[in-house]
Amino acid sequence: MNFYLHKDAVKYEGPNSQNALAFKWYNPSQQVMGKSMRDHLRFAVCYWHTLCWPGGDPFGGETFNREWHHMADPMKAAEVKAELMFETLRLLDIDYFTFHDLDIAPEGKNLQEFNANVSAIAKILEKQMAKHNKKLLWGTANMFSNRRFMAGAATNPDPDVFAYCAAQVKHALDVTHGLGGENYVMWGGREGYETLINTRIGHELHQAGRFLSLVVDYKHKIGFKGPILIEPKPKEPSTHQYDYDVASIWGMLKSYGLEKDVKMNIEQNHAILAGHTFEHEIALASSLGIFGSLDLNRGGYQVGWDTDQFAMNVPELTLMMLEVIRAGGFTTGGMNFDAKIRRQSIDPDDLLHAHVASMDACARGLLNAAKIIADGKLDAEIAKRYSGWDKPENKAMLDKGASLDAIAARVHKDKIEPQPRSARQEYLEGLLNNV
Known part of the structure; x- marks a missing residue:
């Protein structure tokens, strides 16, 4: 399918380039503190916002009018999305992608049909990954969109939903493992409650801990080497989210002895909604030994909602990269662009412009952080402040x-x-x- 107008892979041309689709700061092979920018940043394109979101919001419908959103055959649409994902990766020179199971395949009439659809598309993804030398940063299961999850997934009062989630996650983890995924994310999206007048909060917290324990046990059973990641998510859509921030999740991990197998997938927008900064959540996860991966975006600070805008703020990204470097950098994790273009950005190439600009902003943040560390003045001031403890x-x-x-x-x-x-x-x- 011809989608993007731009046909050539984006290249590094340096800060003086006037080419809107060229990297000014992100030079993949440039060495920074003994490691290439590519290896420092480990960018990933997400399936959902990039290929699945039609441009709607609570006050308006679809604006993008993508062809595959209106195909009569949902499996044909899934094949088109798979082809476009790897074209996107090629054009941006990005190595990784991420997905929910429902992103890559239609749900069908029941779980058996859903699993069959996911497995069929996974075979296509496997061939495309080998052909284009691309990798899966992580997979996950969508346990929030279907109405069965309106009262939560693993924390749902209905034990049948808990069991259904177990079956769905098992298959999603099997597929992620089969595709060589480097992590698996647990992100229910609705793990919380609206009101205590109909909720047993202690029971639901135990459900969450036991479910996560079951996933960790299965990870070891099938030999999945990567960590299980949890993405903290405050405020929305539930009034009270159990996975509110790094600190609250840490308490659950310690209660169930999971802190060695589970790490954090931290998102900037969620950190802000929890009343923190992005760098705070990264630093805290690092200090607790559970730093894993990042979902990269930014929020509209006046809105108070998860707007998932592309990260463009270089000073913020400098502080973020400073904490990533202090944490030792990524191992299996990376920077997933959990971000969507604005619903008025209706041209296909707007997707490319958004990623390129954000990649450049991250690269500038990395270079700034490396200068700060090399300069040593900031670290010297911190060392001086705590010197009495020596x-x-x-x-x-x-x-x-x-x-x-x-x-x-x-x-x-x-x-x-x-x-x-x-x-x-x-x-x-x-x-x-x-x-």
């Missing part, structure tokens, strides 16, 4: 053998009277602005 008597306060009364006695003996010291925030913000 003294043996202060380190000892954090040991298991420490006691409150012994610490109090040392305060009196040494006449410790702390004096406030400036955190120098404005100086450091100026430092970052002058990278």
Whole structure:
């Protein structure tokens, strides 16, 4: 199918290029801190916003009028989407893609038909991946669109829904494993509740923990090597989401002993809706040992909703990349463009422009973060601020053998009277602005 007007793969032409479909900052082979930009950033194109979203919103219908959205044969439409995914990857020179099972194949009349459809399209994907040398960053199951999931998926009050989810996730994980997926994402989308007057919150939390445990057990059974990822998602669509942020999910992982098998897939827009920054959620996940992957987008800060805009804010992306580098970079994870063009951007090539501009913004963020680390001034200020903890008597306060009364006695003996010291925030913000 002829879809994009632009036919040549996007190339790096440097900051002075006037070509709108050329990389100005993203140079895949450029070495940054001993690793290529391609390996640092590990970009992925998502199926759902790129090929499945018709341009509608709660106040207006379809605006894109894509041909495959109106085909009489849904499997033929699925084949067209598969072909277009790999054309998109080729044009953008991106190695990875991501999908929900419902993105790649029609649901059919029942689960058996759905599984058969997914398996059939997976065979096409496998051939295309080999032909174009492309890879699957992660797969997942859509357990939120169908009305059966209106009260949640794994946390649904109906045990039949819980069982249905088990069957759907098993197949989606089998397909992801068969395609060499490097991760598998658990993202129910509706794992929460509207009101306590009809909810047993403790029961639903236990359902969530047990379901995740079952998935981890099955991952080991089939030899899936990648981590299971959870994507924190606050506020929407439920009033109270159980998977609200990194901290709340960490509590569940510790309760069920899953912290070694499950990591976080963190999204910028969700971090903001949870009242955090993107870099906070990355840094927290890293400090807890559960940093995995990123969904890259941004929100409309005045809207208070998950607008899934392409990430373009270089200062924000600089702070994000700083925390990714501090976390040791990606292993199996990467940067998935969970972002959609605006519903008024109706030209096919708008998809290419959006990805190229965001890739360039990420590359600039990476270069800025590398300069900050090489300069060393920021890290030196942080080290200085915490330098008191390097003294043996202060380190000892954090040991298991420490006691409150012994610490109090040392305060009196040494006449410790702390004096406030400036955190120098404005100086450091100026430092970052002058990278």
